[in-house]
Amino acid sequence: MDGKVLKSGRKIRIKKIKASEIEAEKIDIIPSELLLTIYLNNISISTISCSPFNLIEMTIGFLINNGYVDKYSDINLLKICNNENNETAGQNKFSRKIEVFTTVKSDKNVILKNQKYISSACGSIDDFVLGNKLQKIKSNVRVNSEVILKLNIETLKHQKHKKAHGGLHSAALFDKNGSISVIMEDIGRHNCIDKITGHILTKRLPINDKIIFTTGRLSLDIIYKISKMLIPVIVTNSSITYSAAIMARKLNLTAIGYARGGRFNIYSCPRRVT
Known part of the structure; x- marks a missing residue:
């Protein structure tokens, strides 16, 4: 139903400029808001x-x-x-x-x-909301480092709207073996996480062995959202803030950053990565 509100991208006439070349008009597709x-x-x-x-x-x-x-x-x-x-x-x-x-x-x-x-x-x-006490995450799930290294590629592979016109963040839900359950795209990185939350709740999915991969920075509010869902592992191909890393440690959430190009950094609860 909600997919009919607007198209994910809209056509617009632009002028394209390249060094040492004459201006050219073309039709471009940019994200809808x-x-x-x-x-x-x-x-x-x-x-x-x-x-x-x-x-x-x-x-x-x-x-x-x-x-x-x-x-x-x-x-x-x-x-x-x-x-x-x-x-x-x-x-x-x-x-x-x-x-x-x-x-x-x-x-x-x-x-x-x-x-x-x-x-x-x-x-x-x-x-x-921040004043409310969150539960510590008790999941004993173990995730192989090879799975972590593949999440960025798998997320890029399943992007639909970003491939069409760019300009979007993505968040994807995986199990501990790296199988993707759903991907959500949005102009806002926080919206992607909220969409994942809504999907988990409406589909009544178990969360004990789940991983969320996001293309957005891990800030304090993102860590709060992930912890509230009791998702044990959050991974990004981007950065993490100091406050977010400290909060993740307090809540037993495994937070991983810069997961791209065959490497990643673990900022909290490394015991879940093997």
């Missing part, structure tokens, strides 16, 4: 800049990871509202809203206090 406003029990809680697909999964992941909903079973109804008139309403055609109703009502004052706009470049974990 959607402003999605989430309403929780008729209250607007957030507007997220995102790619226009897998919106259901992203919304579920966002609500769980940011503490607006405690568990997936609390969600009673979730629907995307498409206003057909928006297609001719200028900028409005790039915005949609999604309505979520829960069996357990959230604290209205907390929701209104934390209402915000989230850009594609910036993630968000609310202060009241």
Whole structure:
């Protein structure tokens, strides 16, 4: 349903410049961007800049990871509202809203206090959520280093939208043997993780032996989202911040960075890598 909101890429006329060459006009394809406003029990809680697909999964992941909903079973109804008139309403055609109703009502004052706009470049974990104590990850899964080395290649191989027009981050869910379960793409690295969360919850997947590979930097809020899911291993082909590495150590999360070109660095809980 949500895949029909916008295409993942849109055609646009550009001028292409090369050194010592005459300007040439061509049609290029660039990523689409959607402003999605989430309403929780008729209250607007957030507007997220995102790619226009897998919106259901992203919304579920966002609500769980940011503490607006405690568990997936609390969600009673979730629907995307498409206003057909928006297609001719200028900028409005790039915005949609999604309505979520829960069996357990959230604290209205907390929701209104934390209402915000989230850009594609910036993630968000609310202060009241960071104050909550997370469980330490108890998984005893072991992952062979050869599997870690293949995750970047496997993720690149399964990218669909990025191959078409570039400009997107990716996150993929693997098992301990390196078999891919799903890949999510988005203009925002945090949105990719929320989409993975939503997929895990809607498909009721076991997480004890799972690995998430992401093309985005591992910051404190990303580590929080991964730890909240109790995923034991997170891998990126990019960097990790100091605060994220320290938090990963405290929560027994195996965090791996710079996993590309036949190498990687383990920043926490190396016992899970053999």
